[in-house]
Amino acid sequence: MSAPSRLVVTGAAGRPGRNAVRLLHIDTSIKATGWLSRELSAAAVERLKREAPDIVVHYRDLAAHPLGDLTGRIFAAHAQGADIRDLDQAELSDLAESGKVLDEFLTSEVIVMGVAFYNFTVPSSLKAWIDRICVAGKTFSYGASGVVGLARGKRVIVLLARGGFYGEGSPNARHEHAETYLRSVFSVLGIDNLEVIVAEGVDVSPELRATALETAMGSIETLAA
Template identity: 55%
Template structure:
């Protein structure tokens, strides 16, 4: 069984999403002794934003020398995702949505013919066999009925993205209100870590 662990926070050891994603991976590692884990830190090994040269290479053109290495890195990212049975992602909210580092990674895994395809009935996701667990951290409260609900473009976006490629086994571990105050942060982190440590083994 293979697990892909992705982190995207720029805060290093101060990151809540990193703490929670690590706890989720450790829980699954303990429950599955033979688990093979691949780790990718999107801030330490950043991918380039897509350009026309990237898209041309994706259509079969020889990669321009200026993007050759990045195109190869993007192919490796896609292969890591396709090979994984389980994916654990640390995803903080930055300015109401995902970090740009995570968006670049998503751009490399949403590939027609690999993770989705179009047919007579419309789009068909091809990654439905995967389990995806996402540790999200938000500075405030964005749940339904809250004053900030309309600005929640983190969880809603990720639900849409993974639903598009067919993932139905999608789990979120939220830590909300971490910037509201120390007590809120402590409670949010403790709750998220408890949820991570209680994940089903498979």
């Protein structure tokens, strides 16, 4: 897999301050144009930067630079410390990328995710990313009374764009497996207070798209610094 990450934003003076907050910005939309989740995630990052210009943003585009599906051999090496001498060159580079992904997550205080709603859930590229950050002993552990999250204290903001309507109480609510899934995953990692801003019904009509976008942008403006 190709190396996807790059440092995009530095502090106001062009150089991050020593105690600058680190923000990981993730996008997932596969669309070439007309993507909404990217627009929303960019607006959320801008909103946070306005309040904290010194913030350091690291950008990862999972659609442009997808991680591969997690294989048993990479899982064994990445999450279980298995011997890597058997791995071929492609697997070694996948392993190195997996380490980078985990490190980016661990070292970021804030994670902003633009999430497209595809086939009732998150894009597969995001699932592949999640498979790299859920690592026993790093982001969660098995305690006597169940799983204990080790990533407590991080702020995770999700900007979710859904073509149809899946909100609570709607006939399609039972088919919503993106927000519900992300809340489950991050709660296992110790992050229970996911901030989720949804723009939905965006493919139903241009009018509903415009309303959903406006409402979501309004919610972004109210994000705490």
